[in-house]
Amino acid sequence: MNAKKIAAASALAALCACSFALDGFVGEYKGEIRGQKGYPYDNNFEMRAQISKHKDGYKLRLIPELLKRCENELLISALKDEGGKIAIDSAGKWKLSGEISNGEIRLEGERMGKTKPVITLKKFERKSETLGAKPPKGAVALFDGSNADEWLNGRGLPPAWEITADGAWLVSKKNAANDDEKRKEQSVRTKRGFTNFTLHLEFMTPDLNQKEGQARGNSGVFIGPYETQILDSFGGEGYWNDCGAIYRILPPQVNASLPPQTWQTYDIDFQGAVFEGGKLVKRPVITVYLNGVKIQENVEIPHGTSLKQADRKNFRHPAPPYKITLQDHGDPVRFRNIWILEK
Numbered sequence: 500m501n502a503k504k505i506a507a508a509s510a511l512a513a514l515c516a517c518s519f520a521l522d523g524f525v526g527e528y529k530g531e532i533r534g535q536k537g538y539p540y541d542n543n544f545e546m547r548a549q550i551s552k553h554k555d556g557y558k559l560r561l562i563p564e565l566l567k568r569c570e571n572e573l574l575i576s577a578l579k580d581e582g583g584k585i586a587i588d589s590a591g592k593w594k595l596s597g598e599i600s601n602g603e604i605r606l607e608g609e610r611m612g613k614t615k616p617v618i619t620l621k622k623f624e625r626k627s628e629t630l631g632a633k634p635p636k637g638a639v640a641l642f643d644g645s646n647a648d649e650w651l652n653g654r655g656l657p658p659a660w661e662i663t664a665d666g667a668w669l670v671s672k673k674n675a676a677n678d679d680e681k682r683k684e685q686s687v688r689t690k691r692g693f694t695n696f697t698l699h700l701e702f703m704t705p706d707l708n709q710k711e712g713q714a715r716g717n718s719g720v721f722i723g724p725y726e727t728q729i730l731d732s733f734g735g736e737g738y739w740n741d742c743g744a745i746y747r748i749l750p751p752q753v754n755a756s757l758p759p760q761t762w763q764t765y766d767i768d769f770q771g772a773v774f775e776g777g778k779l780v781k782r783p784v785i786t787v788y789l790n791g792v793k794i795q796e797n798v799e800i801p802h803g804t805s806l807k808q809a810d811r812k813n814f815r816h817p818a819p820p821y822k823i824t825l826q827d828h829g830d831p832v833r834f835r836n837i838w839i840l841e842k
Contacts, residue, residue, distance in 0.1 A: 522706070524550050524557055524585065525733075525758045527565065528604050530620030535593070536611070539563060546572075548604055548620050551734030551758070552708035557585060559599070560734055561618070565625075566753050566792055568737075625757065627764040627790040632699055634838035641689060641823070642668055642700075642837040649691070653684040660687060660827075667703070667833040670718065670825075685827040692820025693841060694771040698722075699764070700837040704731040704742075705830060706759045716759060717828035719746065722769055723821030724803035727787055727795075729832060732756045743787065743794045746804040751787075751794035762835075763790050771819030779816055 528548040532540050540546075540563075549560045553576060561573035573591040578599075585599040593608030593616045608616035634640050641649045644666025652658045661669040671685045704716030716731035725745070732742035733756045743751030757763050766788040773781035787795035802814040825834060 521758070521760055522552060523602070524580065524599060525552055526550060526622050527625055528620035528622050529565075530604070530618065532616055532618045534614035535608075535616040536614065546618055546620060549734045550599070552706070554708060554711065556580070558734055559585075559587070559604075561591075566755055568753055625790070627757075627762075629699065629764045629766050629788070629791055630701065630762060631836065632764075632766075634699075635840055638838045638840040639691070640838050642834065644668075644835060647687070649689055650687045651690055653686050653688065658687045659685060663833070667835045670827050670830065670832045670834075687825050687827075689823045692822050693722075693769075693839060694819035694821070695842040696769055697840045697842070698767040698769065698823065698837075699839075701762050701764050701835045702729055703762050703833040704729065704759045705832065707731065707830065713740065714830070716830050716832055717826075718830065718832040719824075719826040719828070720765060720767070721824035721826065722767075722783075722785075723817055723819075725783060725785070725800050725821075726804040726826070727765065727767065727785070729826075731759045733758045737794075743789045745785065745787075745795060745798060745800060748801065748804060749795065749798055751789065752796070753792065753794055755789040755792035755794055757790055765789060766791075771821060772816045774818050782816060 528550070530546055531544040532546040533544060545563065547562050547565045551558050555577040557578040557580070558576045559573065559578060560571055562569050562571055573595060575587070575590050578585045578587070583600060587598065587606060588596050595606040595608045595618070597606035602622040604618065604620040606618040644662065647658050647660070647662065647668070650658050659671045661671070663669055700720065702718070707715050713730065716729070718729040719726040720729065728740060728742055728744045728746045730742045732754060735741055735754055737743060737751045737754030739747050739750040741750065741754065742756045743754065768786040770784040772779060772783045783800045785795060785798050785800060786793070802811045806814060823839070
């Protein structure tokens with residue numbers, strides 16, 4: 500992602516004005532831990548947390564830092580909202596007790612000698628620095644909220660997806676929920692092909708808290724046969740099939756996902772496969788930023804995604820240009836502000 504080519508927060512950010520009912524507990528929290536001796540908290544008091552929804556209630560994840568792979572200091576699920584408060588009792592290695600309410604987490608642990616761990620965190624909002632970025636000079640606007648003229652569905656027909664009043668593109672609800680072939684037909688693909696480029700798009704996963712795993716707001720960005728996953732992965736570890744993964748090939752370097760019903764950004768730098776005399780001399784290379792955070796850097800893609808292990812050794816990289824596909828996986832994911840700059 501070339502920062503000079505990406506204009507931060509433009510008038511398109513006004514689209515954020517559309518209203519979605521966000522859960523009051525779900526989100527990220529920052530603050531400090533006091534009274535806990537030992538590395539790293541004897542010289543660094545920072546503490547962070549994420550609260551996400553799941554079908555059994557809420558999940559709390561306490562970690563020393565956001566946007567880095569690190570061990571959980573506390574991971575607890577099945578938390579319940581009781582009268583606007585979530586109570587915690589004797590949880591984790593520090594036997595933490597307290598409550599979550601009014602955008603704050605307040606916890607105390609058992610006394611260890613003269614001190615006891617005390618954690619106080621407040622909710623904050625993290626936004627992508629490229630949210631609402633305008634297409635730079637020379638870019639192709641693939642979707643600006645007005646029409647879908649740059650796209651076709653899997654049958655070569657105009658897409659059936661809905662363009663909403665606020666300029667978003669909503670994945671079609673017309674397909675049979677469990678019909679994979681129908682979903683492939685309803686996925687949308689660019690009319691044009693591209694080789695070396697920067698792709699910007701914004702997406703929003705729905706709040707499907709009754710679902711788990713791959714059923715939580717599933718979609719994907721395909722460049723030819725290569726998929727970068729879209730999924731509600733907020734509060735998770737960031738596995739090879741989570742949001743930001745080169746699907747089933749490489750997990751994101753860090754899970755930079757935001758909560759569902761929040762606009763998120765992908766900025767993808769892609770270099771197509773290189774052939775000389777019909778022979779492959781360089782595989783495709785991809786760098787991915789999720790919400791402004793570099794999660795994949797100069798990854799050489801070994802084969803197409805979603806392949807069975809037996810099929811990978813026989814895979815042949817296609818020559819560019821490649822068309823861009825947005826996947827219909829049966830979930831009402833939204834897209835907006837999609838543009839591409841060829842290099």
